[in-house]
Amino acid sequence: MITSPSSLRRSERSRRAILRASLDLCTERGYGRVTVEAIAARAGVSKKTIYRWWPSKGAVLLEAFADVLVDATPFVDTGDIGADLRAHVAGAVRVLSVPPFGPAYAGILSELHHDDTLARAVREQLVDPRVEEAVGRLRGAQDQGQIPPGANLPLAVEMLYGPVYYRHVLGKPVQDEETVAALVDHVLRALRAPGY
Amino acid sequence: MITSPSSLRRSERSRRAILRASLDLCTERGYGRVTVEAIAARAGVSKKTIYRWWPSKGAVLLEAFADVLVDATPFVDTGDIGADLRAHVAGAVRVLSVPPFGPAYAGILSELHHDDTLARAVREQLVDPRVEEAVGRLRGAQDQGQIPPGANLPLAVEMLYGPVYYRHVLGKPVQDEETVAALVDHVLRALRAPGY
Structure with missing residues (x-):
């Protein structure tokens, strides 16, 4: 057709x-x-x-949320991996901190444990592509000598996103700017990035 | 009475x-x-x-889950902070990886976004005391010179627990032993622990 x-x-x-x-x-x-x-x-x-x-209202809201999140968290390359990760994580935190986006994603996540189709959609349409892009951005920093070769980049991404999910699902206050900066510093130091 | x-x-x-x-x-x-x-x-x-x-079935299951989790993740002090954190995180991952505990906690977390009483109970009865104990164990390591003074211990705890929650709520496979060890190594390196 x-x-x-x-x-x-x-x-x-x-x-x-x-x-x-x-x-x-x-x-x-x-x-x-x-x-x-x-x-x-x-x-x-x-x-x-x-x-x-x-297939469901959860899937509609997932697409709506993903559109907003992706817009708010571009993977720019200014040549400064620390600054770029801070902007990226702060963008995600900002989206999660305001209605309807934060509550919408909390609602979506709350259905995953009994809706395998939605769980797969969250992983395949939102999380996995974002993780892949994040790893790609870290790899770019690696190519520029800002992160040593052999660093565990997928683990680094989980260390960046994990604490954001942790606070979101537990309904704790989202990270402030200072905490986001400290998190990024710690993750880059964990990767033995020079200067951190 | x-x-x-x-x-x-x-x-x-x-x-x-x-x-x-x-x-x-x-x-x-x-x-x-x-x-x-x-x-x-x-x-x-x-x-x-x-x-x-x-007050609710969620609160009953929270107490049941918390009893099991606390038993499985004691904060021992063998004098080796790396080994003790690996054992602690691996214990949590093990509990989350098997029914009914993993699905029960996923179910509890799924209700937090619309049940403020349960959300408060999860934080006050489970998460906050665990975080406090974890910070206490890190402080012990600090006293023994295994972690430098001034390290951001609450952030370290979020970097340890965050990735575990991240995989759990997204229904991703839980961390294997090697990944837990890598996570602990990275967090200790982020804290500038000598030898990591």
Whole structure:
């Protein structure tokens, strides 16, 4: 089937309306009371349209959350791995610290333990690509001599993201700027990065 | 009111029966389908007895999980902080890797975002005391010259526990022994512990 440009445009418009509606409803009602029915009504589409693209409300909210998170946490390369990691982690912390994004992701994570499809989607659509990009950014720093060869980069990424998840799932206050900076310093020192 | 030794014994017997019943039901049905009613029936007590001691099924399972976790992750001091942290973290990973404990804790965490009482109980009854003990063990190592003065010990604890939570809530495979050892090495190196 060939999809025409105008139907693609319409699809993209519907997609955006659906994601926006899911986040708005999350703000108004809390994650637990958002339904696919309400998202459809708010976005002006049919439930069938939603179910054609997503298997559950969790999957809709995951895509909405991921769009915002990815925008807020680009992997820039200014040539200073410390500064770039601080900006990256601080961006993630900022997104998680405000409604509806923080509560939406908490709601999504809360469904993983009984929804294997959503659990796979979180890992495959959000976490694994982000981890791969983070490892890529660290590898770039390695190429520039800022991190020694042979450093355990995947472990470093878990040491950066782990404490952020830890506070988020436990409902502890998110890291402030100083704590993010200390975390990045400690992780770079753990990798024996020169100057840390 | 003076509580007699025999009524304390009876209470402790009921408490143990209730905790055991909650874990057994979690194994059989999964966290989501455990109810206070079923726990009461299985333990041979009234629902009223359970609600006298705990506000929700999540609180019962939290106490059951915490008992097991605390037993599995003592803070020993063999004089070797690396070995002691490896044993401690490996103990936590082992508990989380098997039913019903891993799924029970995932279920408990999944309720935090909409149950503030349970969220507070997890922090105050489980996480904060564990963090305090972990900081205490690190401080002991500091006194023995294994960690430099001025090291950021609370951050170190988050760097140890964070990656464990990260994998647990995302349903990723838990850390193997080698990864736990690498994590502990990296955290001690981040603290500038001599020899790491």
